[in-house]
Amino acid sequence: MKKTGLVVGVALLFALAGCQSQGAQGTASSSSSATKQTKIVAVGSTALQPLVEAAGQQYTEATPGADITVQGGGSGAGLSQVASGAVTIGNSDIFAQEKDGVDATALVDHQVAVVGIAPVIHPGVGVTNLSQAQLVDIFTGKVTNWNQVGGTDQPIVVINRAQGSGTRATFESLALKTDKVMTAQEQDSSGTVMQMVKSTPGAISYLAFSAIQTGVNKLSIDGIAPTDANVTTNKWVVWAYEHMYTKGSPNASTAKFINYIQSKKVQDALVKKMGYITITAMKVARTHDGKIEDVK
Template identity: 45%
Template sequence: MKTFKVFGLLFTLVLMIGVLAACGGSGENNEQAGGDSGESSGSIIVGGSSAMQPLIGAAAEQFMSENPEVQIEVQGGGSGTGLSEVASGNFDIGNADYFAESKDDIPADELVDHKVAVVGMTAAVHPEAGVDNLSKEDLKKVFTGEVKNWSEVGGNDQEITLVNRPDGSGTRATFNEFGLDGKTPAEGITEDSSNRVKQIVADTPGAIGYLAFSYFDDEGTVTPLSIDGVEPSDENVQTGEFPIWAYQHSYTKGEPEGLTKEFLDYMMSEDIQNNLVPAQGYIPATEMKVERDAEGNETDK
């Protein structure tokens, strides 16, 4: 009789171990796939372009509020950092203001490009300059120092002060390539952030810099320039009429999987593209009527 009791206890113990093991396995699956709740879980690191950080950060906060078991760490560091860190496997997603192919030290063939938004840019001038439109040729002459007074291009008799971003800035790279056709700006004031560029231009009569559209507001502290009579607007960027714009790239090393893919799909969702992207001052990638390749060639979509 005692023998039967012992066997019974052993059998019960084995059953309990089996149940616990099954529960443990289910927990691991939930962590990776969201389990039966339908919610995502896990963690990823996203970093790079400081210009993209507010947009990605806002999207991450919204995604995490909808998926409490998810942790998305959003870092800055610049576009170069985003590309190098995702290539080395330290970031799950690396953000950049320019194509990976434009950097010789980045293994672009190992990276997959996800264009999550578009940013439009134009020159910003002090209101007392007396201009709100320049031909592209005159714009290049101003920034290369060939023109030194606004009166030479139809403005007021006011000396021109150039305000640039530093080498390595994605904003500078975009403006130089598509606003100045690759020409190098003359020496002037150099500021590390777009906020500082706006402040310097607003405080300095005759100053000119360049900013993303989102930095222009109704206060009129700086004047956005039209180029060849084309206004700097989201609509004119979408149709390809306004030339100075860039993709906001989110790169992955190989095709994304798991939570990384879920978050990138979320970035391209109707809610994010139609609501959050414009609210953050960007242009939805899904609304572009033209597309541009790594060599700068533009075609209709």
């Protein structure tokens, strides 16, 4: 009887241990489930890409289970892909209403920053300011040497962004006021444009303020300098909102990430640090059809 009791007692101990182990595993599973995040894929604007990448890295470090992938491709690609449901977020420098073939009514606009866009040149060009008419003449091919606009005697090398680029659409609409530009080499990303202008004598292109690094010079237009302060009042008119579009209302994980980028903490630190302008700094607002309104 004593031996039998001992066997039963040992069996009970193992059974209890097993129950405790299963209970512990169940708790861990529940905890894992509670912190599980939906995968977020953001595609589009290369002007906005660095900000979303940096914010995504910070967010994933602070948020267990967060899974965020950020890719470029241009604003057009971002809008088309989010509209089709292929990605979670479409990053764009332009309003969805400006993109042909996209049902803007199906998308929700989350504006996270503002970016100025400026013409940039190789430092050896020898000019600091162009009239708007001279800028148009350069990009339409009427002016082909820098000495025709007060610069050094060297050929002008125009570098353009590819079709579908929101930066290109904004520059053509607001700086050139025409999309009938000359055929020129086209690049898919802001980073590539930056490097090409820096390394190509006589080069001119355009970049978001946030993408401009040392090695190129920004140009004023009609005596107005491309500065953040001039953007906030629309004195410098070549600027755009940075949009993060979702198809319909975002799910909880996506909303949490977008809210994180829009938070005062990220806006005051990361957004400003990376060369973007906060939405709250703007003294004017622009509608999708180009109307400028005072911020109330």
